[in-house]
Amino acid sequence: GAVVSQHPSWVICKSGTSVKIECRSLDFQATTMFWYRQFPKQSLMLMATSNEGSKATYEQGVEKDKFLINHASLTLSTLTVTSAHPEDSSFYICSAGTPSGYNEQFFGPGTRLTVL
Amino acid sequence: RKEVEQDPGPFNVPEGATVAFNCTYSNSASQSFFWYRQDCRKEPKLLMSVYSSGNEDGRFTAQLNRASQYISLLIRDSKLSDSATYLCVVNDNNDMRFGAGTRLTVKP
Numbered sequence: 001g002a003v004v005s006q007h008p009s010w011v012i013c014k015s016g017t018s019v020k021i022e023c024r025s026l027d028f029q030a031t032t033m034f035w036y037r038q039f040p041k042q043s044l045m046l047m048a049t050s051n052e053g054s055k056a057t058y059e060q061g062v063e064k065d066k067f068l069i070n071h072a073s074l075t076l077s078t079l080t081v082t083s084a085h086p087e088d089s090s091f092y093i094c095s096a097g098t099p100s101g102y103n104e105q106f107f108g109p110g111t112r113l114t115v116l
Numbered sequence: 117r118k119e120v121e122q123d124p125g126p127f128n129v130p131e132g133a134t135v136a137f138n139c140t141y142s143n144s145a146s147q148s149f150f151w152y153r154q155d156c157r158k159e160p161k162l163l164m165s166v167y168s169s170g171n172e173d174g175r176f177t178a179q180l181n182r183a184s185q186y187i188s189l190l191i192r193d194s195k196l197s198d199s200a201t202y203l204c205v206v207n208d209n210n211d212m213r214f215g216a217g218t219r220l221t222v223k224p
Contacts, residue, residue, distance in 0.1 A: 032210065043216040044160065044203070093159050095212070103148045103207045107159040 006108035023094030030096035122215035139204030
């Protein structure tokens with residue numbers, strides 16, 4: 001399958017700081033990438049759809065000013081958690097689809113964010 | 117009604133057992149269907165896509181029933197390494213919708 005990387009794999013930060021997470025498609029180009037959040041023992045929750053060259057589409061209840069998404073190239077999308085608070089501590093995962101016809105999504109290894 | 121529903125389990129089975137998971141989806145226009153596997157504190161990994169005619173990959177068989185809007189996954193001869201959470205995923209016009217996952221534990 002296609003390879004998607006994320007960086008960093010884990011981060012610990014103080015409350016009030018901003019954290020940037022990168023998602024890269026390594027061996028294919030992705031016009032669309034997706035950002036998810038997963039709390040312990042819960043399902044993946046889609047946060048937003050990242051579109052190359054245009055604004056991201058956010059799911060209901062996700063604050064676009066708090067979770068800034070930039071998809072500046074066909075292989076890179078970034079998620080910035082601004083003014084992070086302890087309740088933002090979670091597992092953040094991105095995914096991207098290959099150009100194949102069946103719309104499989106391949107996930108990055110995730111970023112574990114802990115806000116103190 | 118949830119868009120994608122799964123029995124959360126847990127399913128606790130002995131090695132060598134056959135186990136089946138079902139998943140129902142609400143949008144009859146859904147286009148693509150998948151089973152993903154997620155290990156604890158890891159990202160989901162694609163296990164198999166589910167095609168209309170059904171498909172098999174080794175010990176794993178996936179079925180799709182569009183009329184009843186459900187997908188199934190059958191695991192034969194369970195291995196200890198099959199222990200994981202299995203996620204049913206439905207793609208609606210490039211919107212991936214996840215089930216909550218079914219937890220499987222295979223015991224010696």
